[in-house]
Amino acid sequence: MEEEILYNQSFQIRGRDFVNGGSVSVQIKRILKELGVKPEVVYKVSICCYEAEMNVIMYADLGTLDFTITFDDVIITLEDEGPGIENIELAMQEGYSTATPEIREMGFGAGLGLPNILKNSDDFKINSEVSKGTKLFFKIHLN
Amino acid sequence: MNERISETNSHSIYFEPSKCNGDMVCLKACPVEAIRIRDGKAKMLEDKCIDCGECVKVCKLGAIVPLTNTFNDFSKFEFTVAIPSLALYTQFDRNVRPRTILSSLKKTGFDEVVDISRACVSVIKATGKYIKENTGRKPLISSFCPTCVKLIQVRYPELIENLVPVMSPFELAARVARKDISARLKIQEDEIGVIYITPCPSKMIFIAQKSEDYSSSFDGAIPISEIYNTLFTAIHHIKGSHADEIEYFDISGFGLNFARTGGLEFMMDNDNCITVAGINNVLFILDEIEKGKLNNVNFVEMHACPESCLGGPMTVENVYIARTNLLNLINHFGETRIPVGKKDDYTNDKLINENIFEHIPGEKENNDIKSALHKMMEKKKIFAGLPKTNCGACGSPTCETFAEDCVNGEVKMLDCIVKENEMLKQRISNIEFGTQSE
Numbered sequence A: 001m002e003e004e005i006l007y008n009q010s011f012q013i014r015g016r017d018f019v020n021g022g023s024v025s026v027q028i029k030r031i032l033k034e035l036g037v038k039p040e041v042v043y044k045v046s047i048c049c050y051e052a053e054m055n056v057i058m059y060a061d062l063g064t065l066d067f068t069i070t071f072d073d074v075i076i077t078l079e080d081e082g083p084g085i086e087n088i089e090l091a092m093q094e095g096y097s098t099a100t101p102e103i104r105e106m107g108f109g110a111g112l113g114l115p116n117i118l119k120n121s122d123d124f125k126i127n128s129e130v131s132k133g134t135k136l137f138f139k140i141h142l143n
Numbered sequence B: 001m002n003e004r005i006s007e008t009n010s011h012s013i014y015f016e017p018s019k020c021n022g023d024m025v026c027l028k029a030c031p032v033e034a035i036r037i038r039d040g041k042a043k044m045l046e047d048k049c050i051d052c053g054e055c056v057k058v059c060k061l062g063a064i065v066p067l068t069n070t071f072n073d074f075s076k077f078e079f080t081v082a083i084p085s086l087a088l089y090t091q092f093d094r095n096v097r098p099r100t101i102l103s104s105l106k107k108t109g110f111d112e113v114v115d116i117s118r119a120c121v122s123v124i125k126a127t128g129k130y131i132k133e134n135t136g137r138k139p140l141i142s143s144f145c146p147t148c149v150k151l152i153q154v155r156y157p158e159l160i161e162n163l164v165p166v167m168s169p170f171e172l173a174a175r176v177a178r179k180d181i182s183a184r185l186k187i188q189e190d191e192i193g194v195i196y197i198t199p200c201p202s203k204m205i206f207i208a209q210k211s212e213d214y215s216s217s218f219d220g221a222i223p224i225s226e227i228y229n230t231l232f233t234a235i236h237h238i239k240g241s242h243a244d245e246i247e248y249f250d251i252s253g254f255g256l257n258f259a260r261t262g263g264l265e266f267m268m269d270n271d272n273c274i275t276v277a278g279i280n281n282v283l284f285i286l287d288e289i290e291k292g293k294l295n296n297v298n299f300v301e302m303h304a305c306p307e308s309c310l311g312g313p314m315t316v317e318n319v320y321i322a323r324t325n326l327l328n329l330i331n332h333f334g335e336t337r338i339p340v341g342k343k344d345d346y347t348n349d350k351l352i353n354e355n356i357f358e359h360i361p362g363e364k365e366n367n368d369i370k371s372a373l374h375k376m377m378e379k380k381k382i383f384a385g386l387p388k389t390n391c392g393a394c395g396s397p398t399c400e401t402f403a404e405d406c407v408n409g410e411v412k413m414l415d416c417i418v419k420e421n422e423m424l425k426q427r428i429s430n431i432e433f434g435t436q437s438e
């Protein structure tokens, strides 16, 4: 059975737009809080969205984040145009990062983003094509 | 106890309708939009209020009353102990030392008084250790300001786990004092009344709260402003002719840093800590934490009042003088890191209680996503049609809160004066059009 979509909204994320870093995940978080979603769920969703959003800002050119609420889940897909990821297995390892020294200076690049999304979500998929872009999908149960 | 403070009343502020004339000072002063003017009277939205006392400060009519105690509330106790906030030491002339203040405070009618500066040192030691050993969420957030804790519980429940679960120094001092007096003087623990001399009403909510995991060691709180006049007289009396009546108290100069903004950060020597004071700044920083921007910060020291408790709503001296007084005292006692003490009851164990902070569910907590979504969409639609002047004439502080109140059925669209005006103009033009066409 297809799940009924209760809410859907799309957001654009621009590469290297550090000024607005985190603003999409905070908008999503506000919506969930307004809806009275449980704090643990809000926390997980916002961690995952923030990491995914920052990855687009740090590594890609342009991303579209699609946010959906169903009866049971929050579902996020994030598709970006950018360099893609050559070795996904490596990128998923804790501590692996290709962040530049400048990015590290800003406090990013600990190599924990993707592993954290995996840890905090209930369903996770990642696809990537080198020099085209990356597609991320994750789901978090509401209850 | 004040009859309005109970375990069921979760607020330390009371709105007295008979004294309210419905002006909008408090409506606009509330940092969390928890006040509405309805039928010409201010009213509190219980699930939004964080007890910061900003409305108490601005209401000149005495219509917003802090639900603290007075001296008489404690007559039922065999023995009374007063434990003042460090802010009390800053409220008098700079040459009046804590010893004089404490001795005078006792003279105003308490059986014993206790200084908390040494408890501060132990608590900060435990806090610093907790932060160093933290492998969980970042940033950790200080939990000593009850207003900030309540704000997080109500508005940022997903950050409750970030609060450092170390007991506050006043609670520690209260717990130890009760035990010590009971053992020393052979008085039952529940016959001892332990009273906080407080700079803010918000402490009351935590004193009234009794749960399985947490109950305060205090029996009540008296505002600094309430005892100020009596204490002032007592101080001058003692200073004038009874110098020998000034008792010895073991004050830790280092511990006094706890009372200043940035003092925790200073006392702890942990890396990467920040300090924020003033309720609007606190809201700003919580939003930044929410955005993920502070994930690399280890610890945030947070105070709802400007200059922390020295600027509490129930202090008397202005914060700038109070601050200078405090710096003077710190200087006077020296900033020695090791508190000099004869007895040291304040050990580090038992200072941590992971379950102190519960989530206080607001009106929004629900499992019915569909109807919540419906409300949200409805609110968006109403908001889009509003003038967005945030004038407050409707009795809601902003157009957005008005839209929310509309959805909740508390107000009607035409309670917005701009909307009402539009409607009237429309009617008039309809009438004029009607006459012309005849």
Ligand SMILES: Nc1ncnc2c1ncn2[C@@H]1O[C@H](COP(=O)(O)OP(=O)(O)O)[C@@H](O)[C@H]1O
Residues within 6 Å of the ligand: A051, A055, A056, A058, A059, A060, A080, A082, A083, A084, A085, A091, A092, A096, A097, A098, A099, A108, A109, A110, A111, A112, A113, A114, A115, A134
């Ligand atoms: N959207 C993306 N586009 C291109 N590369 C990415 C993207 N997301 C992640 N990566 C690559 O995967 C690595 C690991 O990502 P992550 O786990 O988030 O750690 P970090 O961002 O700290 O480097 C990154 O260093 C980067 O090389």
Ligand code: SF4
Residues within 6 Å of the ligand: B052, B144, B145, B146, B147, B148, B199, B200, B201, B202, B203, B303, B304, B305, B308, B309, B310, B311, B312, B313
């Ligand atoms: S900063 Fe101090 S006085 Fe102000 S609300 Fe917090 S604890 Fe009370």
Ligand SMILES: [Mg+2]
Residues within 6 Å of the ligand: A051, A054, A055, A109, A112, A113, A114
């Ligand atoms: Mg990352």
